[in-house]
Amino acid sequence: MHPDKPKHAFEPKIIAFVCTWCTYAGADLAGTSRMQYPPNVRVLKFPCTGRIDPVFILKAFQQGADGVLVSGCHPGDCHYIAGNFHARRRFAVFRKLLEFVGVDLNRLQFSWVSAAEGGKWVEVVTELTEKVRAMGPMSEFKELALEEQWSGAINTAELKEAYNQI
Amino acid sequence: MSRIGVFICHCGENISRTVDVERVAQQVGRLPGVAFSTDYKYMCSDPGQNLLKNTIREQKLTHVVVAACSPRMHERTFRKAVEAAGLNPFLCEMANIREHCSWVHEDKEEATVKAVEIVGMMVERVKKNRVLPTITVPVTKRSLVIGGGIAGIQAALDIADCGHEVVLVEREPSIGGHMAQLSETFPTLDCSQCIMTPKMVDVANHPKIKLYTWSEIELVEGYIGNFQVTIKKKARSVDEDKCTGCGVCMEKCPVRKIPNKFDCNLGMRPAIYVPFPQAVPNTPVIDRENCIKFKTGKCGLCQKVCGPGAVDYEQEDRLIVEAVGAIVVATGFDLYTIDEKPKGSMIKGYGEFGHGKIPDVIDGMTFERLASASGPTGGRILRPSDGKEPKQIVFIQCIGSRAREKGISYCSKVCCMYTAKHTMLYHHKVHDGQAYVFFMDARTPGKSYDEFWRRSIEEEEAVYIRGMVSRLYQKGDKIVVQGSDIAVGVQVEIEADMVVLATAVQPQKGADTLAQKLGISYDKYNFYSEAHAKLRPVECATAGIYLAGACQGPKDIPETVSQASAAAAKVMALFSKDKLEREPIVARVREAGCVGCFACKKVCAYGAVEEKEIRDRQGNLIKVVAYVNPGVCGGCGTCQATCPSKSVELDGYTDEQIVAMIEAL
Ligand SMILES: Cc1cc2nc3c(=O)[nH]c(=O)nc-3n(C[C@H](O)[C@H](O)[C@H](O)COP(=O)(O)OP(=O)(O)OC[C@H]3O[C@@H](n4cnc5c(N)ncnc54)[C@H](O)[C@@H]3O)c2cc1C
Ligand code: SF4
Ligand code: SF4
Numbered sequence: 001m002h003p004d005k006p007k008h009a010f011e012p013k014i015i016a017f018v019c020t021w022c023t024y025a026g027a028d029l030a031g032t033s034r035m036q037y038p039p040n041v042r043v044l045k046f047p048c049t050g051r052i053d054p055v056f057i058l059k060a061f062q063q064g065a066d067g068v069l070v071s072g073c074h075p076g077d078c079h080y081i082a083g084n085f086h087a088r089r090r091f092a093v094f095r096k097l098l099e100f101v102g103v104d105l106n107r108l109q110f111s112w113v114s115a116a117e118g119g120k121w122v123e124v125v126t127e128l129t130e131k132v133r134a135m136g137p138m139s140e141f142k143e144l145a146l147e148e149q150w151s152g153a154i155n156t157a158e159l160k161e162a163y164n165q166i
Numbered sequence: 167m168s169r170i171g172v173f174i175c176h177c178g179e180n181i182s183r184t185v186d187v188e189r190v191a192q193q194v195g196r197l198p199g200v201a202f203s204t205d206y207k208y209m210c211s212d213p214g215q216n217l218l219k220n221t222i223r224e225q226k227l228t229h230v231v232v233a234a235c236s237p238r239m240h241e242r243t244f245r246k247a248v249e250a251a252g253l254n255p256f257l258c259e260m261a262n263i264r265e266h267c268s269w270v271h272e273d274k275e276e277a278t279v280k281a282v283e284i285v286g287m288m289v290e291r292v293k294k295n296r297v298l299p300t301i302t303v304p305v306t307k308r309s310l311v312i313g314g315g316i317a318g319i320q321a322a323l324d325i326a327d328c329g330h331e332v333v334l335v336e337r338e339p340s341i342g343g344h345m346a347q348l349s350e351t352f353p354t355l356d357c358s359q360c361i362m363t364p365k366m367v368d369v370a371n372h373p374k375i376k377l378y379t380w381s382e383i384e385l386v387e388g389y390i391g392n393f394q395v396t397i398k399k400k401a402r403s404v405d406e407d408k409c410t411g412c413g414v415c416m417e418k419c420p421v422r423k424i425p426n427k428f429d430c431n432l433g434m435r436p437a438i439y440v441p442f443p444q445a446v447p448n449t450p451v452i453d454r455e456n457c458i459k460f461k462t463g464k465c466g467l468c469q470k471v472c473g474p475g476a477v478d479y480e481q482e483d484r485l486i487v488e489a490v491g492a493i494v495v496a497t498g499f500d501l502y503t504i505d506e507k508p509k510g511s512m513i514k515g516y517g518e519f520g521h522g523k524i525p526d527v528i529d530g531m532t533f534e535r536l537a538s539a540s541g542p543t544g545g546r547i548l549r550p551s552d553g554k555e556p557k558q559i560v561f562i563q564c565i566g567s568r569a570r571e572k573g574i575s576y577c578s579k580v581c582c583m584y585t586a587k588h589t590m591l592y593h594h595k596v597h598d599g600q601a602y603v604f605f606m607d608a609r610t611p612g613k614s615y616d617e618f619w620r621r622s623i624e625e626e627e628a629v630y631i632r633g634m635v636s637r638l639y640q641k642g643d644k645i646v647v648q649g650s651d652i653a654v655g656v657q658v659e660i661e662a663d664m665v666v667l668a669t670a671v672q673p674q675k676g677a678d679t680l681a682q683k684l685g686i687s688y689d690k691y692n693f694y695s696e697a698h699a700k701l702r703p704v705e706c707a708t709a710g711i712y713l714a715g716a717c718q719g720p721k722d723i724p725e726t727v728s729q730a731s732a733a734a735a736k737v738m739a740l741f742s743k744d745k746l747e748r749e750p751i752v753a754r755v756r757e758a759g760c761v762g763c764f765a766c767k768k769v770c771a772y773g774a775v776e777e778k779e780i781r782d783r784q785g786n787l788i789k790v791v792a793y794v795n796p797g798v799c800g801g802c803g804t805c806q807a808t809c810p811s812k813s814v815e816l817d818g819y820t821d822e823q824i825v826a827m828i829e830a831l
Contacts (some may be wrong), residue, residue, distance in 0.1 A: 004528065015831065025238060027265065027327075028236045028265040030265075031264065031270050032269070034269055035270060037270055039271045039273070042831055043286065044827055045814070046819060047803055047819060049803035050769070050807060051806060052814060053806070063292070063829060063831055064831065079707065080772075080801070080802030080804070081771035083804045086804045086807075090807065090808075122270075153737075
């Protein structure tokens with residue numbers, strides 16, 4: 001253990017969905033340049049951000065992720081011509097939906113990190129880790145998952161009426 | 167039940183210094199499905215690969231995870247080794263515990279925990295990996311070249327000389343492009359026609375080149391190795407097979423005063439014409455808009471005088487389909503017309519320089535025609551307005567180029583050099599004349615280029631003034647040019663007889679439409695984009711399509727020719743195989759689930775999604791489903807994330823594989 005490294009009470013779990021061509025390569029570059037960043041992130045490689053289904057993000061939160069990062073090539077630089085444009089539109093809508101559901105959008109970050117931006121990768125990962133660490137564990141989805149299994153008593157008038165209508 | 171083998175690499179000390187590799191091997195060894203796990207000093211070395219191969223055989227492994235460096239480094243190496251041991255290469259995955267772990271963390275405990283998780287994730291993923299077949303597609307060993315400038319000509323000749331057929335399509339009545347218009351060429355001042363026309367004749371006579379001039383690309387279908395191209399051969403009104411090129415028709419045509427575009431409208435031509443005497447093919451075309459026969463039904467002189475009876479007023483546009491395996495795009499450039507803001511363009515006009523209003527304000531290409539021995543003045547520099555020889559001439563560089571506020575921020579690259587050339591040509595032809603050049607910088611990198619530019623100042627007495635022109639107006643028969651010399655900090659005013667503007671090099675009109683037909687990308691100026699600026703400069707991201715010349719960005723002739731030969735070499739490499747192998751990361755449609763909404767088709771940038779009819783045994787249509795052509799599919803997976811019924815799946819990145827990884831966390 002590094003002597004001067006602070007110990008935190010809570011270490012968030014961050015999942016990063018990245019494209020092979022830009023961000024994955026950018027993260028590789030951070031490695032070859034021996035840059036340092038918090039070890040909280042787990043990287044999942046996709047051919048293109050276009051392949052990233054919003055369901056994966058939900059799944060990640062459900063699986064206990066406290067923060068999710070989605071990152072690909074800069075607009076216009078997509079290896080697959082336009083995959084990242086589709087991804088961008090898809091996520092714009094998806095963010096709204098998450099917001100509506102009540103997920104704090106600070107837990108979900110989108111960024112463009114190119115194969116040349118090892119430094120930016122480090123910045124993005126470090127910032128997100130710190131932000132999410134400050135926010136504490138993500139509980140919304142875990143509670144939702146519990147509610148799903150909930151089968152408590154139907155004990156108020158309103159509940160009874162609602163129940164009978166189904 | 168899977169028997170997974172996990173191999174943890176030390177990478178010398180690169181990994182083992184911060185990751186406790188033995189502990190990783192032990193912990194991962196306990197995961198369900200893992201039959202074997204070990205750590206080794208250098209997995210990528212020969213002994214390391216042998217260890218992998220032998221263990222696969224001895225332990226009867228079904229899947230492999232190599233935890234080492236980035237898959238971008240050695241995935242191929244290990245997949246090859248796995249294949250050599252008799253396993254499908256796609257049953258091997260790499261866990262990146264170097265670039266993404268040991269190199270970016272210092273704390274051994276943290277790094278080890280992370281490494282275990284990364285490897286665990288890949289173990290879960292590899293369990294869901296399927297055997298993927300190598301995809302092969304046949305290659306049609308014929309090539310299409312679009313554009314017959316020097317780029318297209320060079321590429322066509324190189325490919326044809328290697329014995330493969332070339333279909334060369336040129337929009338104008340003749341090949342040659344801009345180089346055919348040039349007088350003499352920097353940096354050696356050899357006559358453009360003299361070095362160009364032999365190549366044009368070679369194209370015409372080459373047994374392997376099929377030339378379509380006065381033709382355009384209508385439709386491009388298919389994919390690398392297998393394109394079908396529909397070419398529109400516009401009606402020429404002259405039968406190319408019958409015409410002998412005698413030119414009698416052109417002499418007899420009563421319409422005489424049509425400005426000739428080839429001569430930048432300085433010279434005139436008849437309604438039936440070849441753009442220039444050395445045209446290839448030497449077959450005239452009737453300009454139907456100006457022909458009396460087409461306008462009024464009368465005349466018909468050319469048909470009467472034509473000996474072989476080649477003139478055919480009934481000729482119609484024809485569509486021809488050609489099958490090719492590769493496409494070279496060489497559509498070149500155009501000069502920016504500066505008189506006004508072009509319609510629909512983001513670029514602002516340059517009205518302040520009087521182009522289009524003051525007749526003796528011309529552009530660089532017009533100067534080339536004036537200086538050309540075969541041009542409208544026979545090579546004499548004369549003013550378009552009154553035919554007098556200009557004694558004071560002003561050249562202004564960077565008109566349009568490098569002017570962000572006007573909409574173009576790039577450098578047109580050739581203007582510094584051709585302006586230096588123009589001052590020399592002018593000095594050779596008008597001995598008592600004086601040339602002035604307004605310039606921002608002189609950009610002359612290139613072999614013998616700076617020497618050439620210096621010569622224009624030191625030997626040919628051109629006066630270079632660093633600064634921009636602020637105002638330009640007609641005064642009597644003079645053009646007053648006011649500007650500043652920022653080097654000495656004074657205002658200068660020159661009464662010029664003629665002004666030559668070095669206007670920006672732009673892509674050809676309609677470059678974007680052609681790109682859309684081809685499915686290739688282009689930048690905001692409509693220059694075509696290469697797959698990689700440094701390492702794949704002549705290939706498009708779309709497989710099987712290559713770029714040559716100024717359509718990709720401003721270029722001079724040496725660069726254009728190099729790129730054209732490079733594109734030809736790429737085509738030859740493609741044609742060196744009978745079948746093409748590609749990574750089997752392609753999308754596949756589960757037809758049972760597909761509802762035929764074709765959302766996938768809309769998002770596919772490669773045009774890989776086709777419509778496929780499903781019929782029963784009686785031949786009744788049951789439904790129309792999507793079909794992904796594996797030869798065309800780029801493998802991005804955008805369709806899969808878009809499909810509302812989850813009926814399309816990208817091999818190698820299936821939902822199952824990804825969810826398995828997420829669940830491993
Ligand atoms: C004023 C001036 C002077 C120059 N002087 C020199 C010099 O001295 N030395 C030097 O090295 N370079 C010089 N250059 C640069 C030189 O002209 C270019 O490098 C060269 O012409 C580029 O060749 P290209 O084949 O790429 O393009 P182009 O010459 O533009 O040829 C493109 C061809 O494609 C055809 N085409 C376009 N669109 C289509 C389509 N959709 N379908 C079918 N065909 C199509 C066009 O009709 C044309 O024939 C000069 C340029 C200018 C403007
Ligand atoms: S028919 Fe047309 S092209 Fe032929 S001579 Fe008459 S005007 Fe000229
Ligand atoms: S069309 Fe007839 S007259 Fe005209 S060039 Fe051809 S052969 Fe000669």
